[in-house]
Amino acid sequence: MGTFIQQVFNGLTVGGIYALIALGYTMVYGVMRLINFAHGDLCILGAFVGLTLLTGAAGSGHSGAVLLLAAFVLAVVVIAAAGVVLELVAYRPLRKADRLSAVVSALGASLLIENSIMLIWGPDVHVFPGDLLPATTWTVAGASITFVQVMIILASVLLMAALYLFIHHTRFGTAIRATAIDQDTARLMGIKVNRVILTVFVIGPALGAIGGLFVGIYYREAYFTMGWTYGLYAFIAAILGGIGNIPGAMLGGVLLGLFNAFAAGYISSSWQDAITFALLIAILLVRPTGLLGEPDAGKV
Amino acid sequence: MSLLVIEDLSVAYGQIEALRGVSLTVESGEVVAILGANGAGKTTLMRAISGLLPKRRGAVRFDGTDITRAPADRIVCLGIAQSPEGRRVFGTLKVEENLALGGFTRSAHEIRQGLETVFGMFPRLAERRDQLAGTLSGGEQQMLAIGRALLARPKLLLLDEPSLGLAPIMVQSIFRSLREIAASGVTVLIVEQNVRSALKLADRGYVLEVGRIVHEDSAARLLASPEVQAAYLGKAHT
Numbered sequence: 211m212g213t214f215i216q217q218v219f220n221g222l223t224v225g226g227i228y229a230l231i232a233l234g235y236t237m238v239y240g241v242m243r244l245i246n247f248a249h250g251d252l253c254i255l256g257a258f259v260g261l262t263l264l265t266g267a268a269g270s271g272h273s274g275a276v277l278l279l280a281a282f283v284l285a286v287v288v289i290a291a292a293g294v295v296l297e298l299v300a301y302r303p304l305r306k307a308d309r310l311s312a313v314v315s316a317l318g319a320s321l322l323i324e325n326s327i328m329l330i331w332g333p334d335v336h337v338f339p340g341d342l343l344p345a346t347t348w349t350v351a352g353a354s355i356t357f358v359q360v361m362i363i364l365a366s367v368l369l370m371a372a373l374y375l376f377i378h379h380t381r382f383g384t385a386i387r388a389t390a391i392d393q394d395t396a397r398l399m400g401i402k403v404n405r406v407i408l409t410v411f412v413i414g415p416a417l418g419a420i421g422g423l424f425v426g427i428y429y430r431e432a433y434f435t436m437g438w439t440y441g442l443y444a445f446i447a448a449i450l451g452g453i454g455n456i457p458g459a460m461l462g463g464v465l466l467g468l469f470n471a472f473a474a475g476y477i478s479s480s481w482q483d484a485i486t487f488a489l490l491i492a493i494l495l496v497r498p499t500g501l502l503g504e505p506d507a508g509k510v
Numbered sequence: 511m512s513l514l515v516i517e518d519l520s521v522a523y524g525q526i527e528a529l530r531g532v533s534l535t536v537e538s539g540e541v542v543a544i545l546g547a548n549g550a551g552k553t554t555l556m557r558a559i560s561g562l563l564p565k566r567r568g569a570v571r572f573d574g575t576d577i578t579r580a581p582a583d584r585i586v587c588l589g590i591a592q593s594p595e596g597r598r599v600f601g602t603l604k605v606e607e608n609l610a611l612g613g614f615t616r617s618a619h620e621i622r623q624g625l626e627t628v629f630g631m632f633p634r635l636a637e638r639r640d641q642l643a644g645t646l647s648g649g650e651q652q653m654l655a656i657g658r659a660l661l662a663r664p665k666l667l668l669l670d671e672p673s674l675g676l677a678p679i680m681v682q683s684i685f686r687s688l689r690e691i692a693a694s695g696v697t698v699l700i701v702e703q704n705v706r707s708a709l710k711l712a713d714r715g716y717v718l719e720v721g722r723i724v725h726e727d728s729a730a731r732l733l734a735s736p737e738v739q740a741a742y743l744g745k746a747h748t
Contacts, residue, residue: 381614388600388611394562395598400586400615400662504602 212352217475218468219350223359223428225467226366229460230421231444232451233373234414236459239448240390241403241410244301244312248319249418250441252292255323256285256419257426257436258331264339274342278427285419292323293415294408302404320437327434338430362424369417370460377456386410390454443470450490452503461501466490511574513538513697514559514590514666519568521551521558528554530721531568536666541698543708543729545742546718552701553595555718556670559699560592561585573665587615589665593655593672595701601644605635608643608654612661621661628657631687649680656687660696667691669700673707685711705742709733 231253238246260281267277300319304312346357377383389396389406397403425440426432443466451462466486473485493501514536521529528551536542546552557563559570561582569578577585591612600608609628613621629636632653638646643654652672659667672688673681685707692698692711702708709715709729717725717738725732732738 381610384603384607384611385614387603391600391602392598394557395594395600396611397562397582398560398586398592398594398598399611399658400583401611402581402583 213475214353215351216353217471219353219355219359220475221468221471222464223362223467224470225464226363227421227424227428227440227463228444228447228466229370229463230366230417230424231440232447232459232463233370233456234418235445235448236451236453236456237386237410237414240454240456241386241393241407242301242312244309245316245445246296246301246414247313247316247441248296248300248323249414250439250444251320251323251327251437252289252296252415253418253422253440253444254425254432254434254437255292255327256289256415256422257432258327258336259288259419260285260423261336261338261426261432262331264342268339278342282420282423285423286416289419289422290412290416293411296415297408297411302407324434324437327437331434333434335431335433338426338432340430342427358428362428365420365424369420373413373417374457374460382406382409446487446490449500450493452500455500455502455504458500458502465501512536513540513573514699515569515571516559517569517571519555519558519570520566521554521563522566527566528721529558532718532721532723533568534716534723534726536697536699538665538697539695540714541692541700541712543705543712543715544699544701544718545705545708545715545732545738546701547741548703549720550718551721552718553670554721556592556594556668556699556701559585559668560590583615586662589663590668591659591662591664591666592668593652593659593670595670595674597648597651597655599643599646599651599654599658601642603643604640605643605646605654606639608658609635609661612658613663615662620663624661624663628660631690632657649676649684652676652680652684653687656684656691660691664696666697666699669698669702671701671703673702673704681707705738706733 231250234249235246238244263281263284264277296319300315301312304315344357347354377386385396385401386406386409388399389401389403393403425436444463447462447466448459450466451458469486469489470482473482477485512535516532516534519529519532520527532555544552544555554563558565561577561580565578569576571577572588572590575588577588600611606625609625610621613624634650635653635657638650643651646654656672672684676684681704688698688711700708700712709732712729715727715729715732716723
């Protein structure tokens, strides 16, 4: 029982992070039918930006909580701005070009960001400071949950709830959903589609930067190729939930995190990826458009 | 001054010219019908007016403003709304959300007023306001598409094939509503394959053939003209 609860805690933590990153893939896909391959790299760029503030301000006398908050704000602002630049430079000029050009541009942007991280911060693994947050650990039903885990789970839930409310209960959120369904008809409503796309490139990278910084804080490390690793997991989570579907990305992220944790806890951490992806394939065989994807979402 | 003036408009898809030098006018308060066979360019004309298609040549003026190069959202703000061909409702959004999107350029207060007007006109939409638009019948979706366009409070309402694929009784009901809308002072430009119903509703009509206007006359005279009868009304059932 202890192991089970433990894996639930671990799974929810990682799942919350996957979900935050997956939302960026799914929202961009939703409005543009494009996989933004640079998204994972943007998220990890967020981790590096945050880390730079944390190490630079170490010993400044501010408490860990204040530093961490500042790191999150800075990462969100910088990465949201980077998302806007990415859309304006790499995607907007290709709006009317064929899909393959945009995919190539996305891959190029991914490599550009990844290599920029290596040039600025170097190829080594950077270690996150471990003394920023209380090392408190609670024991629940024979399993332990750390302060960092609680923080990540709570923050993920709150951010996702806020996004859900924005998308489903505001005029602009409804305009985003309408644009995802039918761009031309959205234009007939007077919706500025380019502004919707820009908004998506602010929200997705902003949430992703938080996810990326959580990755760094949870695993206490950051390295320049990390964007591919976590980007891939989050992308899989988005597909699992049904790409283009916002609640789907949240569900897919949490489920993938749980699969991962159970595979690692009950079988072996070296088999964790193989088992996770086998399950993914099984689910997609039964539901090719993902758990919450609409049957016709595959029209692309 | 005419509300809508189109001069020598040409629109092309790549090498293929779908509209070739179309000129027409719509006066304020009028109902004007565009008749033509499939592929004549009727939907292209509607999409071009709404700013969804770039114009190769010519000019479009609305209410004294040149909108030839205006983006679609600006054209909606100026007062042109469209109920597009095939209805194009947002299927996974609720009926009420669809209607509210029609008023995207309007204030919250104007949206509330507009919802009341549309629900008064189409009580079935009021009953189904919380249902997803994709679950409505074809006729209800058409009501929704028209109601959604009305939420923009247009001066000019563009209707592209509002009776397409509907049962005859529903076609009658839609045309009754359109008469009501026209009587309320909204100017209407309608494209319709149901030529008889369209000409009974309209004041004037234009006949479009392979991208060109070939006839222009009052609706009554078009309805009586042997050419229109032969080409679009099928003499056998008259």
